[in-house]
Amino acid sequence: MSRYDPSAFPPFAVTVDLVVLTVREHALCALLVRRGEPPYQGYWALPGGFVRPGEGLAEAASRELAEETGLRAYSAPGHDAAAPGTAGAHLEQLATYGHPQRDPRMRVVSVAYLVLAPDLPTPRAGGDASGARWAPVTELLGPNQVDGVPLAFDHGLILADGVERARSKIEYSSLATAFCSPEFTVGELRRVYEAVWGVVLDPRNFHRKVTGTPGFLLPSGGTTTRQGGRPAQLFTSGGANVLNPPMLRPES
Amino acid sequence: MSRYDPSAFPPFAVTVDLVVLTVREHALCALLVRRGEPPYQGYWALPGGFVRPGEGLAEAASRELAEETGLRAYSAPGHDAAAPGTAGAHLEQLATYGHPQRDPRMRVVSVAYLVLAPDLPTPRAGGDASGARWAPVTELLGPNQVDGVPLAFDHGLILADGVERARSKIEYSSLATAFCSPEFTVGELRRVYEAVWGVVLDPRNFHRKVTGTPGFLLPSGGTTTRQGGRPAQLFTSGGANVLNPPMLRPES
DNA sequence: CTAATAGTGTCTCTAAGACAATATCGT
DNA sequence: ACGATATTGTCTTAGAGACACTATTAG
Structure with missing residues (x-):
């Protein structure tokens, strides 16, 4: 198979996952959604979803963010004015996770984005999530878990990377x-x-x-x-x- | 479509591209390969290729690196001993590029990796590349080009991101x-x-x-x-x- | 010897950390 | 007045940059 042969590529699904962070009551908190279907049904997970054909990666992250929180995001340069009634949020690419078995059903490569947002009203549940909440990251890190249950997929790892990025990036x-x-x-x-x-x-x-x-x-x-x-x-x-x-x- | 429905995902190809940097004759240089087939036939490009089914992303990057340069890479923690006759190189994920039109033939998402290597003998051309060379990055940045011709695909952008990462990361x-x-x-x-x-x-x-x-x-x-x-x-x-x-x- | 690179010491200045002291509000 | 937060100032010390000076090799 030649290096860029378009007719013989292996099939991948590409998703975006969001590490949405805010500061509430003097604690750094991450946005979690509850999964409404298998696998990991009932588990807490990071918000995210499929990248659509013809849609850029940051665009997909921005869309998922709006769908699940109503937040309007701006990428690093050029802060777009937020729409009335919504607040702006910083969005940047975090890293990409593609372990072959990270999704039990098929090969999924997920591009994670980091979102930093001001404190907001309680999130609305959107999409297929049967619930959404802000959770203090101190409770989620270490043995990543909520009430003793780890996050779905490799989302505990992604969250840890996002928190570390935020902690180091506000330094400089x-x-x-x-x-x-x-x-x-x-x-x-x-x-x-x-x-x-x-x-x-x-x-x-x-x-x-x-x-x-x-x-x-x-x-x-x-x-x-x-x-x-x-x-x-x-x-x-x-x-x-x-x-x-x-x-x-x-x-x- | 539900968030993680495996039966209805849009088709993507996933590749890895490598920004391989070394210091030769007091200049920071990047490894380029010449493309042997369309699109961008005859253009210089970053080494890279498809991720195989069942293969992790860093694993794919490591394999492509070995195929095109003979370099053995170590990821950040735990420096593997290099095999005799080869040298070790640092490898880390850089960023992911997924603009819908970045490849004219189909939807390709490319995970870029940054490789830092000691000075080495002239690279061997491997895979489908009809040539390989080290080029000083000062000549490649700015209006990204080699002899007046830009790099293939969005590789000029990827290279610039890789160089900036290297420049800032050696600070701390x-x-x-x-x-x-x-x-x-x-x-x-x-x-x-x-x-x-x-x-x-x-x-x-x-x-x-x-x-x-x-x-x-x-x-x-x-x-x-x-x-x-x-x-x-x-x-x-x-x-x-x-x-x-x-x-x-x-x-x- | 000279040329070249390695390594030490000294001085100045910026800025970080530990505070004291003052300013201006709500009650 | 009192408690809370904001803001300015002062002192000490670590470390960056400029640069004189010494050390050890090759030729």
């Missing part, structure tokens, strides 16, 4: 702002870092650092007192893709 | 040692950084930095004078996956 990019509303305070951003890394940060050093890193934050002019205490300045993301100097994770 | 990992022979000197390692980043580094500060970073280098005891001048200590890779503090790319 302004991606942590994707977990915040369009306007946010330094304190809110700090609580995002604390939740994602699972650490406690010094508010004074954090403030000096983020406001002193070029391109990280843009003052929007307003102030808010929604956290109580002295009113805090509001910022929007400066959109810098790479932070210099980077934010450093403690205890390393 | 000991991966640069994958470009060196098993035993190497600090000067040889510095020339790797200079070639990959396209910069000139201060030999004195570089020496202080790499020898002072825990887990980066292990003294092997021997010395060599293969560079001329005062004999240099030989080191092996310390295997640290994450460098702390990281190597910093100048001019940022």
Whole structure:
């Protein structure tokens, strides 16, 4: 068989799976859906589905995200305005999983995408999922499980990779702002870092650092007192893709 | 159609493409093969090929690498001993490319892998390739081309992503040692950084930095004078996956 | 000897971490 | 006033970059 012979290719199914992360109540949470049919019926799984003919991979991920959560995603550059009543979310490709036996029925290659979203109302169940929930990732990692039951397929592994990507990427990019509303305070951003890394940060050093890193934050002019205490300045993301100097994770 | 209905999936072909990088004569070079058949007949392309039924993705990448170069690859953890007469190479997944029209004949999703190898004898042409060569990446990037002709398919984009991954990953990992022979000197390692980043580094500060970073280098005891001048200590890779503090790319 | 590369030391400056102190709100 | 959060400032220390200097080889 020649290298690119189109008439003799082995048959594969291609799916996308989504690691959708948000910060809720000071904890990093992942979106799970309950499978309504075999295999793994009744198990919790990552949202996802088949890539359609003629549809790009990121496009498929974006579509599945909208179907299951109503979220509108923007890929890395060029933040599309979100439609009214919906919120924007960061979307990027994570990795591809293609172990021959990862699906018991047939050969499935799944391209996983990572989505970072601000805190949202409880997800709506969409598609074939018979339920959806946010679960704190600390409960899902380790022996990956929900109430003692692991996630379907290799989704525990995919989730772990997604969480690790998010934890490392907020070090050297302004991606942590994707977990915040369009306007946010330094304190809110700090609580995002604390939740994602699972650490406690010094508010004074954090403030000096983020406001002193070029391109990280843009003052929007307003102030808010929604956290109580002295009113805090509001910022929007400066959109810098790479932070210099980077934010450093403690205890390393 | 339900989310994972195995009887109604759209047909995809799945391939692997390889971005194989090495440092030759103080330049970062990529391995290209010449296509022997349409489409893009006569164009230079990345090595690659179909994933076989029952074969994992990394396994397919490893097989294609061996077929086209004789290189034996090791995935990130657990460096397998290379077979006699062959050299080991680092292999990791890069990204997946699935634009619906990326192959003019049919729907092909390609999982790209990044391979970092020490300098080697000129590659042997294998498989259907009617030729193979190392090309400096500085000539291939920008308006991606070889002698004014772009690479086949979207391989220019894949190559650019692979080079960027290599450039950023040697900052915070000991991966640069994958470009060196098993035993190497600090000067040889510095020339790797200079070639990959396209910069000139201060030999004195570089020496202080790499020898002072825990887990980066292990003294092997021997010395060599293969560079001329005062004999240099030989080191092996310390295997640290994450460098702390990281190597910093100048001019940022 | 000179040329070349290896390796050490010294100085300056940036920035991280540990705090003290002040500012401005809700109650 | 009190408690909470925001923000500024100060001190100490680690580490990056510039660069003088010494060490050890080949020719």
